[in-house]
Amino acid sequence: MVRSYAPDPVDRTVLDRILAAALRSPTAGNTLGTAWVVLSGPEETDLYWDATTDEDWRADSSRWAGIHRAPVVLLAYASSGAYVARYAEADKSGGDDESGGLGTSESAWPVPYWTGDAAFGVMTVLLGAVDAGLGACIVGTFLGEDLLARTLGVPEEWRLFCAVLLGHPDGQDHRSPSLDRVGPTPAERLHWGRW
Numbered sequence: 001m002v003r004s005y006a007p008d009p010v011d012r013t014v015l016d017r018i019l020a021a022a023l024r025s026p027t028a029g030n031t032l033g034t035a036w037v038v039l040s041g042p043e044e045t046d047l048y049w050d051a052t053t054d055e056d057w058r059a060d061s062s063r064w065a066g067i068h069r070a071p072v073v074l075l076a077y078a079s080s081g082a083y084v085a086r087y088a089e090a091d092k093s094g095g096d097d098e099s100g101g102l103g104t105s106e107s108a109w110p111v112p113y114w115t116g117d118a119a120f121g122v123m124t125v126l127l128g129a130v131d132a133g134l135g136a137c138i139v140g141t142f143l144g145e146d147l148l149a150r151t152l153g154v155p156e157e158w159r160l161f162c163a164v165l166l167g168h169p170d171g172q173d174h175r176s177p178s179l180d181r182v183g184p185t186p187a188e189r190l191h192w193g194r195w
Contacts, residue, residue: 002136004170004173019074029083034077045072049068073165074125077158077161141160
């Protein structure tokens with residue numbers, strides 16, 4: 001995850017290629033219930049930052065200057081309603097298919113497919129950024145999601161999954177302290193044949 005960017009714009013053909021791949025990422029039931037809002041350039045990316053951060057956070061954040069320079073902010077949206085409606089269709093509503101009859105309510109879903117599909121799209125963007133020699137970073141949005149949606153004209157049924165910053169790394173090391181966390185070994189995480 002790159003947390004400090006040069007302000008140089010991302011070539012539009014590169015951005016188009018990355019987003020085209022994201023639109024081809026896996027989608028449960030061929031629902032296609034994910035969408036992207038692309039904010040490019042300071043005037044557009046500031047719409048994201050103005051809605052989702054405040055002066056106190058910006059003043060306290062050691063990463064603010066570096067992430068604010070990202071020339072592209074990609075917003076990954078998903079519609080739970082699209083999946084609920086798709087899985088109510090005849091070929092997905094039960095019987096002998098793989099859905100098991102998930103029902104017409106979000107609460108009936110043990111695993112929200114819309115979240116998985118949004119994550120698949122985001123991972124595709126991250127891999128595309130690496131392939132293009134760009135940097136990227138996932139940003140959770142904890143403030144201002146509704147304001148952002150209203151500002152950008154996002155329909156009410158769509159929910160922001162996350163933002164992805166995209167651009168050219170500026171070479172400054174803003175290493176995450178999370179990398180110092182001691183976690184389980186690969187042998188503790190891989191289980192062959194059984195747990």
